[in-house]
Amino acid sequence: MSAVAPGAATSMPSEAMSVRLARRRSRIVGERIIEAVLFVAALVSVFTTVGIVYILVKESVVFFEEVPFWDFLTDTQWTPLFDDAHFGIMVLLSGTLTSSAVALSIAIPLGTIIAIYLSEFAPFAVREVAKPFLELLGGVPTIIYGYFALLFVTPLLQKIYPELPGFNLLAAGIVMGIMIIPYVSSISEDAMRAVPMSLREGSYAMGATRFQTAVKVVVPAAISGIASAYILGISRAVGETMILAVAAGMQPNLTFNPLEPAATITAYIVQVALGDLPHGSIGYQTIFAAGLTLMLFTLACNIGGHVLRKSFREAY
Amino acid sequence: MVAVSAQEAAPVVAKAEVRGLNFYYSDFHALKAIDMPVYEKKVTALIGPSGCGKSTFLRSFNRMHDLYPGNRYEGEIRLFPDDVNVLAPGVDPIEVRMRISMVFQKPNPFPKSIYENVAYGLRVRGESRRVTLNEKVEEALRSAALWEEVKERLQEPAFNLSGGQQQRLCIARALATDPEILLFDEPTSALDPIATASIEELIHDLKNKVTIVIVTHNMQQAARVSDYTAYMYLGELIEFGVTDEIFIKPKKKETEDYITGRFG
Numbered sequence: 001m002s003a004v005a006p007g008a009a010t011s012m013p014s015e016a017m018s019v020r021l022a023r024r025r026s027r028i029v030g031e032r033i034i035e036a037v038l039f040v041a042a043l044v045s046v047f048t049t050v051g052i053v054y055i056l057v058k059e060s061v062v063f064f065e066e067v068p069f070w071d072f073l074t075d076t077q078w079t080p081l082f083d084d085a086h087f088g089i090m091v092l093l094s095g096t097l098t099s100s101a102v103a104l105s106i107a108i109p110l111g112t113i114i115a116i117y118l119s120e121f122a123p124f125a126v127r128e129v130a131k132p133f134l135e136l137l138g139g140v141p142t143i144i145y146g147y148f149a150l151l152f153v154t155p156l157l158q159k160i161y162p163e164l165p166g167f168n169l170l171a172a173g174i175v176m177g178i179m180i181i182p183y184v185s186s187i188s189e190d191a192m193r194a195v196p197m198s199l200r201e202g203s204y205a206m207g208a209t210r211f212q213t214a215v216k217v218v219v220p221a222a223i224s225g226i227a228s229a230y231i232l233g234i235s236r237a238v239g240e241t242m243i244l245a246v247a248a249g250m251q252p253n254l255t256f257n258p259l260e261p262a263a264t265i266t267a268y269i270v271q272v273a274l275g276d277l278p279h280g281s282i283g284y285q286t287i288f289a290a291g292l293t294l295m296l297f298t299l300a301c302n303i304g305g306h307v308l309r310k311s312f313r314e315a316y
Numbered sequence: 317m318v319a320v321s322a323q324e325a326a327p328v329v330a331k332a333e334v335r336g337l338n339f340y341y342s343d344f345h346a347l348k349a350i351d352m353p354v355y356e357k358k359v360t361a362l363i364g365p366s367g368c369g370k371s372t373f374l375r376s377f378n379r380m381h382d383l384y385p386g387n388r389y390e391g392e393i394r395l396f397p398d399d400v401n402v403l404a405p406g407v408d409p410i411e412v413r414m415r416i417s418m419v420f421q422k423p424n425p426f427p428k429s430i431y432e433n434v435a436y437g438l439r440v441r442g443e444s445r446r447v448t449l450n451e452k453v454e455e456a457l458r459s460a461a462l463w464e465e466v467k468e469r470l471q472e473p474a475f476n477l478s479g480g481q482q483q484r485l486c487i488a489r490a491l492a493t494d495p496e497i498l499l500f501d502e503p504t505s506a507l508d509p510i511a512t513a514s515i516e517e518l519i520h521d522l523k524n525k526v527t528i529v530i531v532t533h534n535m536q537q538a539a540r541v542s543d544y545t546a547y548m549y550l551g552e553l554i555e556f557g558v559t560d561e562i563f564i565k566p567k568k569k570e571t572e573d574y575i576t577g578r579f580g
Contacts, residue, residue: 196424198420198422198424199424199426199427200383201380201383201420201424202420202424202425202426202486202489203426203436204380204383204413205378205380205413205417205418205420205490206413206417206436206437206440206489206490206493207410207411207413207414207437207440207441207493208410208436208440209410209440212440216426216436216439216440217426217427220426220427220428221426221427223427
């Protein structure tokens, strides 16, 4: 027994230590597992993006094996399902650009003015009521906007301009602009409210009015955030589908006149994707080429926005 | 005492007179029955422990409290020579701020070029003639001892300047409109000792041109730059007098306790 006692005495501390070590090990393992789970979650989004790009590029390569790239860019007709097939993306792009231009010419000025009002002028109570209502605009399903454009805005515009066709880019663009207003105003307002009070006080102390302070100090100070709001608005406009499919018509038409009907890239994709084209046919491949164009366009917008944000970033 | 009589040898004229000033942040009574003169082309320092109301008092001069709801003034701050009460409800705060400029605790240049920062107050007043703007901007930058450092890069963003330069830019901005009174709200609390020394020197030079009121929590600074000192505590004006007298032999025991560091 006397031989055991000293042995037990020496093993006691090492046992306690090994318990502590084991605890630490299990804690480290636990943290590794959490880290791994988080990493996988992050990977999902990366893989999704990479997967989409991969499919778009792969299917587009098949398309471009049949259609010369130069024709794709310069042809002035888009008739992929005809016997005499033409694949001029400009035709669809013109519809997208025109409808987006109409939408942005509404959303950007109105969104900015609303943001300035809510951030710099509106009393607390007004802002608390107006903001949720405004954000509701962005939550309305786009199919409802589409029918609103087709059955309400177009007839209204026809009273002013009777020759306006039933399907047209103007009504669709206007309604799309209304839909985009909350995206522009909400982010712009957040950016303006983040401008420190000390800058506003500096301006007021110089004898500036509220309006001068808002336009000459707060807006320039928030310009990087406001620019991102615009970029988001552009992306929304370019990618919008349902309003255009419903109200602007599905007829490919190379035009920059908003009074005409025209198909956009997105409307065309919907049209083809809902049709019963055989898998692997050239008509089926076109939607991937069109989708890739759309994606490159929004990517360019996002990169442009990123560059803008960097170059305008101000340290207060 | 010699210094005092030397100062009193020059004619001392009141630029402003505070009479029975009370101020309320909603229910909180922040300033209590303050009576005090502000002398023309002198530096008046407001000192006291944190929360004593010295910044609140300073911000009453240019009606900054009007920017926030729920604030209320009582009493008068009369501005001379025209004897107008700047706190009167009928007086437009913007008119007041056109006459009384302010420099803040932290440099707050606008996100504009150095030139446009200084020209801001003039543009707000509707001045757009290039020649006048150029002239005024240069004059203000010279007065703020910044011209030599920035004359080659007036179109650069003001954020490129160092903290001390930014604060001198804010002083130039405030000077460009030829204010009658210049308010300083702890102008050196965000600056290093060298930048602080240059701002203090500037304040000393500026008093030939403009009446200055400065809030400071640094008593050495008050002693160095000011001609008159007001000691405030809990929203009350405890003692006002010539700076040397306040620092060498204050009349009130509270003032002495604060100045000698026994309190605050």
